Amino acid sequence: DAGVIQSPRHEVTEMGQEVTLRCKPISGHDYLFWYRQTMMRGLELLIYFNNNVPIDDSGMPEDRFSAKMPNASFSTLKIQPSEPRDSAVYFCASRRGQGGTATNEKLFFGSGTQLSVL
């Protein structure tokens, strides 16, 4: 399996521009998570999906952030308009099952998108 695939790997944009981050989860995984990582706040959960349905978006910082999962193999995280404080590494992760047991707890992360908003 190719693992969780994210694109782009790096994104540099100017304040006010729209940014779209993409993720392809591992085939057969029914849970998809978007995390943001910064030095100050660590790894923060933004939103997660189960069977393509958004379950909890309470971590999305504000209305400028939106996420979709139109099908089981694709998800996007969009920031519009972007601001310098959005600069961070954004990770997508997937898992088969709800977690909580030794057999399905493991979360698989993509390589991340390093976003820089100037």
Added chain:
Amino acid sequence: GQSLEQPSEVTAVEGAIVQINCTYQTSGFYGLSWYQQHDGGAPTFLSYNALDGLEETGRFSSFLSRSDSYGYLLLQELQMKDSASYFCALSGYSTLTFGKGTMLLVSP
């Protein structure tokens, strides 16, 4: 809510044993996980404790004590490649809440 505390940095020498501690506060959880992240890389799963006690996976072991709200990751026979950040994470209903991470520096 949930919160986890880890030391920000730990240093050790090659061949040594190091323990990374994690204390947490939560109203309920399924278990405690550990992830490793090399600089510029993605977090990768190391271990999971659903029950109290020790779980061993090769050179790495993880421990959980629910009564003490405490866990640790034990790394034995340290190698240079073990230099990385290590995160503990609480497993809740479907989600993971991560600590801020501990940077482990292994020197020759």
